[in-house]
Amino acid sequence: MQDTATQAITSSYLDEADRFGAHNYHPLPVVIERGEGVWVWDVEGRRYLDMLSAYSALNQGHLHPRIIGAARDQMRRLTLTSRAFHNDQMGPFLRELCELTGFERALLMNTGAEGVETAIKTVRKWGYQVKGIPADKAEIIVCDNNFHGRTTTIVGFSSEFEYRRDFGPFTPGFRRVPYGDIDALRDAINERTAGFMVEPIQGEGGVIVPPDGYLRDARDLCSRHQVALVADEIQTGLGRTGRRLCCDWEDVRPDVLILGKALGGGVYPVSAAIADSEFMDVFRPGDHGSTFGGNPLAAAVARASLEVIVEEGLIERSAQLGEWFMQRLRAIDSPHVEEVRGRGLMIGLVIRKSSGPARPFCEALWHRGILAKETHQQVIRFAPPLVIGRDELEEALAQVEAVLST
Ligand SMILES: *Cc1c(COP(=O)(O)O)cnc(C)c1O
DSSP states (O other): OOOHHHHHHHHHHHHHHHHHSOOOOOOOSOOEEEEEBTEEEETTSOEEEESSHHHHTTTTOBTOHHHHHHHHHHHHHOOOOOTTSOOTTHHHHHHHHHHHHTOSEEEEESSHHHHHHHHHHHHHHHIIIIIOOOTTOOEEEEETTOOOOOSHHHHHTOSOHHHHTTOOSOOSOEEEEOTTOHHHHHHHOOTTEEEEEEOSSBTTTTSBOOOTTHHHHHHHHHHHTTOEEEEEOTTTTTTTTSSSSGGGGGTOOOSEEEEOGGGGTTTSOOEEEEEOHHHHTTOOTTSSOOSSTTOHHHHHHHHHHHHHHHHTTHHHHHHHHHHHHHHHHHTOOOTTEEEEEEETTEEEEEEOGGGOOSHHHHHHHHHTTEEOEEETTTEEEEOOOTTOOHHHHHHHHHHHHHHHTO
16 A cells, blocks of 8 residues: 555655766666565565566576575675685586586676677687787677667667767777678678677567578578677576577577676676687686676576576476467557567567557556566567566566556
């Protein structure tokens, strides 16, 4: 029940964030204080179904007991050594990560953007040392509508005006092609091309699924021209799309794989650039690093995060429930819906322009106990924790149906 006293509590938190924080986000005005599995509770005691799961960083759900247990155990022993010394968690984590993904080596970082930066450095150095590109001439091809993070280098090759405006000058050496257009990629490749970096499904860009065969064709092109294929699976990886990696949908093996988000089990930022030795062996002591990358707490948390995804069958669950949920969303008879698209439990519901932006629909869902967030004006993204059950999705469906039919 909502009364003025509890409303005042919410307001005081919103006021503090507004007064003392930079205004670089536009969140829903809900203040969450507790989470468990697919549920979160606000400071007024109301319960919500989390249909965003921190952009897939919470694939395992809030406070997964096994991940929290691993974090607790590790916190009692050792949290940080820096890479000046070894720790007893990093080696096993690296091995497990390589075994799961099928690559030879990994380089551990913290945030997704750092994983992307690491992949860029890997591919450039490989381009000079292995491919033989003349010094400082390497190019990396990226896609229109990409999202790879927020560093100055990364926003420099974004096609989003807002991400770039007044943050220049930017890092040279990037070239953009339309997403899903294999001919454009072919035309853009030249002898100075070191890599092609792509999201197998564009997440922040609005859950854009490329045409069937695009990744396979890109793989072929890259192989033929000795270009490193870099898959940014920070959002799509680790079960989100109903496969281990989204590239698995087309049996494509990238040269460099970037993981983040769910690798940290919703507890701790953990990211990695993962590749075979041909690429990773370009690194020498001193040429790249991170104080926190590969720390024992991160490694212990990530080991548990991977175990949960595999052992609890979250990949299969995402595939099955995702297909069913998408069908049910498509069956909703609403004048507002233009399209429902996605794979597994990574789903975008596109609101028709004539019905206005997606934001008011997200606000209406919030009032009905469903937390979802718009991306790119017209798209409502549904990406719940993969531990979600059919009953909970039914509950979400009822509310989505109610909101879309008014
Ligand atoms: C979220 C995301 C990133 C950036 O990750 P951060 O942890 O926010 O730095 C990069 N690429 C993709 C595809 C993402 O979804």
